[in-house]
Amino acid sequence: MSKEIAASLRDFTRAGAGGLVIGLPLLFTMEIWFHGSLLPAWKLLLLLGLAYLVVLGYNSVAGFRRERSFAELAIDSISTIGLGIVLAFVALLVLGRIEVGTSLRDAAGKVALEAIPIAFGASVAATQLSGGGGGKSNGEKGGGKGKRSDRQPGAFHRLLVGAGGGLLFALNVAPTDEPLMLGVEAPPPLLLTVVGATLLLTLALVFYADFGGRPVARGDGLLDRPVPETLAAFAVSLAVALLLLWSFGRIDGAGVQAIAGMTVMLAVVASVGAAVARLLISGGKEGGREGGREASG
Amino acid sequence: MRRNVVEWAVLVASVAAILVLVGVLLIAALGESQLADPRVELHTSEARAGALGWIVPATVTNGGGEAAEDVVLEASATVGGQTEISEIAVEFLPAQTAVEIAFAFSARPEGALSVRLVGFRLP
Numbered sequence: 001m002s003k004e005i006a007a008s009l010r011d012f013t014r015a016g017a018g019g020l021v022i023g024l025p026l027l028f029t030m031e032i033w034f035h036g037s038l039l040p041a042w043k044l045l046l047l048l049g050l051a052y053l054v055v056l057g058y059n060s061v062a063g064f065r066r067e068r069s070f071a072e073l074a075i076d077s078i079s080t081i082g083l084g085i086v087l088a089f090v091a092l093l094v095l096g097r098i099e100v101g102t103s104l105r106d107a108a109g110k111v112a113l114e115a116i117p118i119a120f121g122a123s124v125a126a127t128q129l130s131g132g133g134g135g136k137s138n139g140e141k142g143g144g145k146g147k148r149s150d151r152q153p154g155a156f157h158r159l160l161v162g163a164g165g166g167l168l169f170a171l172n173v174a175p176t177d178e179p180l181m182l183g184v185e186a187p188p189p190l191l192l193t194v195v196g197a198t199l200l201l202t203l204a205l206v207f208y209a210d211f212g213g214r215p216v217a218r219g220d221g222l223l224d225r226p227v228p229e230t231l232a233a234f235a236v237s238l239a240v241a242l243l244l245l246w247s248f249g250r251i252d253g254a255g256v257q258a259i260a261g262m263t264v265m266l267a268v269v270a271s272v273g274a275a276v277a278r279l280l281i282s283g284g285k286e287g288g289r290e291g292g293r294e295a296s297g
Numbered sequence: 298m299r300r301n302v303v304e305w306a307v308l309v310a311s312v313a314a315i316l317v318l319v320g321v322l323l324i325a326a327l328g329e330s331q332l333a334d335p336r337v338e339l340h341t342s343e344a345r346a347g348a349l350g351w352i353v354p355a356t357v358t359n360g361g362g363e364a365a366e367d368v369v370l371e372a373s374a375t376v377g378g379q380t381e382i383s384e385i386a387v388e389f390l391p392a393q394t395a396v397e398i399a400f401a402f403s404a405r406p407e408g409a410l411s412v413r414l415v416g417f418r419l420p
Contacts, residue, residue, distance in 0.1 A: 008303035037391035038364050038420045040327035045319065075308065082311015085318055103393035116319075217350040250420075 011126060012083070018125015019087055022168070023118035027091050031175035035248055036110035042207075043247050046113040048081070050243075051116040053239050054164035055080050055123050061157045080126070084119030091208045120168045124280065155223035155232075159276050162233045164261065165277025166240040166270030173269055175246035183261030191264045195234075198268050202229040202275040206259055211279050240274075241266035325362070325392070333419065334361035335368050336392060337412045344405075351376075351402045353410060358395045365390045369415035370398070374406030381406070383417070391420055 028033050056077040088234040098107045146282045153257050173179055207226040241263045245251050251259045340354040368387040381398040
C-alpha cells in the first residue's frame with residue numbers, strides 16, 4: 001500500500017470516527033428518529049442543503065486538504081456529507097432503527113437528520129483533531145504550500161463556522177420539549193437576563209478564557225473586535241435557533257412571545273456551539289503557529 | 298488535484314448515497330400532500346390460543362404520505378354469544394410503514410372479526 005493511500009485511509013478513518021463521536025448523542029435520541037419520519041421531506045432536504053453549505057464553509061477555512069480550488073472544496077464537502085449519510089445509515093441499522101419493514105421514506109428521514117451532526121463531526125475531526133501524521137499527509141497531497149492556513153479566517157468565515165457550531169449544538173436539543181418549556185414559561189425580564197448572560201458567557205469563552213485557540217486581533221474590520229463579534233455571533237445563533245424551531249414545527253401556532261422565548265432559550269445552546277466552533281478555527285497565536293507547522297509539513 | 302483510489306471510492310459512494318437519499322426525499326415530498334391513511338390486515342390464519350385468551354395477529358400500515366400518532370384501532374367479534382371489543386393504540390405510525398400488532402379476545406371468536414379505526418392524531 002502506498003503512503004498516499006495509507007494517508008487517505010487514515011484521514012477518512014479519522015473523519016468517520018470523529019463523525020460518529022459527535023453524532024453519537026443524536027443517534028441515541030428518540031426525538032430525532034421521530035422527527036426524521038414526521039418532518040416534511042422538503043424540510044429535510046432544506047436542512048441537508050444547509051448542512052452542506054456549513055460543511056463547505058467550514059472546509060474552506062480548515063478542510064481535508066489545505067490547498068484547493070472552490071470546485072475541489074465543493075467535491076470534498078460532498079464526500080463529507082456522503083460519509084455522514086453512509087455512517088448514519090449503518091449506525092441506524094446497527095441500532096435497529098432501520099429494519100426490513102421500515103419504509104424508504106422513514107429510513108431516508110432518519111438518515112437525513114442523523115447524517116448532519118455526523119458530517120459536521122467528520123469535518124471537524126478531519127482537521128482540528130488531526131495528528132501530526134495527518135497534517136503532514138495533507139500537506140503532501142495539497143502541494144504543501146499551506147496558502148489557506150497562513151491566512152486568518154475572516155469575520156464572515158468565523159460567523160459561518162459559528163453558525164455550523166450553533167446548528168450542531170442546538171440540533172441536540174431543538175427536537176426535545178425543553179426549549180419549548182423554558183421559552184414559554186420565561187417572563188420577558190428573565191429572557192433579557194438570559195440574553196445578557198449568554199453574551200457575557202460567549203464573550204468570556206472566546207476572548208478571555210484563554211482556551212487553546214483564543215483569537216487575538218485579526219483585522220481592522222468592525223466584526224474583528226470582541227464585542228461586535230460576540231453580538232454578531234449571537235444574532236447568528238438566534239437565526240439558527242429560529243430556523244431549527246421552525247424546522248421541527250415548534251413555532252407552528254405559537255404566539256410571538258412564546259416564539260421569542262423559545263428562540264432565546266435555544267440560542268443559548270447555539271451561542272455556546274458557535275463560540276466553541278469559533279475557538280476551533282480561530283487564528284490567534286496558536287492558530288498561526290499551527291498553520292506555519294502545516295505549511296512547512 | 299489528483300485523487301487516489303481511496304478518495305475516488307469515497308467520492309463515488311458519497312455521490313451515490315446523496316443521490317439515493319435526495320431521490321427518496323424528493324419523491325416523498327411530491328406525495329406528502331396525501332394525508333395519513335391507517336389500514337389493518339388481519340392474519341386470522343395465524344391466530345392462536347394464548348395463556349390469557351385468543352390472539353389474532355394483524356399488520357397496521359399507513360398508506361398515506363404523512364405520519365400518524367396515537368392510532369387507535371378497535372376489533373370486535375362475538376365470543377360466547379356476546380360482542381367483545383379489543384382495542385389497541387399504535388403510538389407512532391410513519392408514512393408507508395407497517396407495524397405488527399395483535400388483537401386479543403377472551404376466547405376463540407365465533408364468526409368473522411371486524412376492525413375499525415377509532416382515530417389518530419396528526420403530528
